[in-house]
Amino acid sequence: EAQVTQNPRYLITVTGKKLTVTCSQNMNHEYMSWYRQDPGLGLRQIYYSMNVEVTDKGDVPEGYKVSRKEKRNFPLILESPSPNQTSLYFCASSLSLGRGTEAFFGQGTRLTVV
């Protein structure tokens, strides 16, 4: 089954404690991205990757890091989480950057930073 898998689904952490949210896709997609979803703000792109070892900032990259060492994996790293990073996070993959191809989303990770 074609899917994007994120882990964990729920995470509560304390300010400043480094964490990683994993994302894996089994569709051999080149393009992967991370979004955060906040009430009234919709989906905002954090980082994206067009291929292995190629990553770039999205609209809200501050406080986040990513890596793309393998085509299927695209982890999101919060080196020093803060309460304003409390949000619902989605990983997505697609065949191309944005034009004309379906983006497949993971189930989401609800992060709470206290």
Added chain:
Amino acid sequence: GENVEQHPSTLSVQEGDSAVIKCTYSDSASNYFPWYKQELGKGPQLIIDIRSNVGEKKDQRIAVTLNKTAKHFSLHITETQPEDSAVYFCAASMAATDKLIFGTGTRLQVFP
């Protein structure tokens, strides 16, 4: 900057009625407009999309219309059912950045 505005933010309809969600975009060079449905506890899923060379597209009870001149596109759901209750996102591809920009979402509730 590039943005997509979506209205309304919430929409409540009676089962069997129609629902319309509207979006406007800023980049006149945008050429791809997908709609995603997000059910509770799940990630968004593509339900229909339209490209700039087409004015309307239908798939059973859902349809999307595009007015390039006005930079508007809309999602129409007819004969709504309780399972249509979800959050709907519109999006537009931005030619300059070659990525999708999402609207802020519409929470649709269909009452039986």
